[in-house]
Amino acid sequence: MRLVKMPRLGQDMEEGTLLQWAKSVGDEVSEGEILAVIETDKAEVAFESPAGGYLVAVLADAGSTLATGEPIAWIADDPAAKPPSPQPAPATGGKAPASDRTPAPEAAIRHTAPRRGGRKPVSPLARRRAKELGVDLAGVEGTGPGGRVTEGDVVAARQAVQAHSEDSEELSRMRLAIAARMSKSAAVPQFQLMREIVLERPENPGDGPKVTYTDLLLWATAGALAERPAVNSSWVDGDPPTVKSHPSVNLGFAVAVPDGLIVPVIRDAASLSPAQISLERRRLEGAARGGRLLPEDLSGGTFTVSNLGGAGVDEFIALLNPPEAGILAMGAVKPRPVVVDGALVAAPTVRLTLTGDHRVFDGVEGARFLQAIADRLQPQV
Known part of the structure; x- marks a missing residue:
């Protein structure tokens, strides 16, 4: 038993x-x-x-x-x-x-x-929310099972004692978490490199999963991280501080959910084919939007890809996701004018922007990383 x-x-x-x-x-x-x-x-x-x-x-x-x-x-x-x-x-x-x-x-x-030691039962979310909002839990009446204080009870208590202007809005727990993480990110010395890459169309055999441009980029990014391990590293504060190089490529990718963003992780992504990347991405996206992610789906990321191409954005800058040392912003894949063998033609291209932690690697290393991605994506002449 x-x-x-x-x-x-x-x-x-x-x-x-x-x-x-x-x-x-x-x-x-x-x-x-x-x-x-x-x-x-x-x-x-x-x-x-x-x-x-x-x-x-x-x-x-x-x-x-x-x-x-x-x-x-x-x-x-x-x-x-x-x-x-x-x-x-x-x-x-x-x-x-x-x-x-x-x-x-x-x-x-x-x-x-x-009730351990007579302590009022409080949910973990309510406890964290009370700390964020400055609410004294001793004065909050719980409406949950057994008198448990819920997150809603904390929010209601604050609203009862604090007047808000008509256009103010309570921040969700996820939005507060994003704000805290991005504030931490803003303290990191960051630099950006941008590159436009000509793409080959994905190959989709009839009996396999459909591989999209996003899948190809995730696959190419994972391979480039394995080739350029300095980008697949993290800054570690300490006395003295150190840089940790990760033996595996655990690739996070941003997924939009109703209240913000969540970053599930494709584990050991450098060992996967584009088709395998596609299957795992679809599984994690579905789990993220359905609230079915497991703890291991959200932990251990070493690098992140953020894609706003589906929203029609051509290019943008993404902030680092600490403690990761790099994040890649992917814009929309569109036919754009390029010169091939001296002739002006229309070809599908994507604009990538790498944001790097300047404490971990320099611009030259970032440029080599982008070249490694391009080598995997551009048509072979």
Whole structure:
């Protein structure tokens, strides 16, 4: 029998809110299958079952907030297995004899998260939102399960004590996170290099996934990063500071969602073909827009590509996504006049703008990186 505990879904995660169980007691569950949806202070994350078997007991109701490591469920090989009954704490003054211990009733197996030390139950998002807005949680009345303070309660409390002008608007949690990250980015010494590249049309065999210009650019960028590892690096603050070169190319790409941007990561992208890049990009885009991203889909990025070509933008500058040392902005692919063998012709081109961390690599290295991309994309003469 396997005890399932509240996972640590990030280095700074201390507690999580169990939003929804994907399985019911008695259901069979496979290892790696989604067991629950958990809310951290950053996102809603699908939690995969750490073991296969049958869900024989859940120890926390949906809406419960628990510290990482606290028990949330039992999984057993036998669907009829009974989970161990929780033992009561020994009375003050010594351990009670075994014969005097009364096991908790079976109905007590399912419970909401206890209020540790009398602390008011507060969701991680609400706690973070309260810190951002300067709201004292002691004065906020919770409307969630068991009196839990939700993010909406925090926002309502602030609105009750602060007058806003008619044209003001509350920032969403994602917009506040983007603002904080971009403010951090603006403190990095950055430079830009721009290059226009003539493209070959994607090859799309009838039985394979459709490869787009975006897929080709992601593929070429991954290969160029493997060839020019200085760009696939990060600045590390310290005494003294260092530069970390990443052994794998984990390529992030920006996806627009209703409230902002999210950057899922194609792992080990330099080892993938354009068709494989296309499949993984489509999977991650669908998961991002459907709220089904896993923790590993959002972590470990070493470089980012941002594409506004679909919005009709010819070229633009993207800010770095710290601690990454580079980001590539991709504009619209359009037929533009180019000179080929002395003749003026119309050919599909794309305008790329590389933003680099000048502490990590210089302009010459950036130019070589753009050339490596061009070598993979331009028609071979």
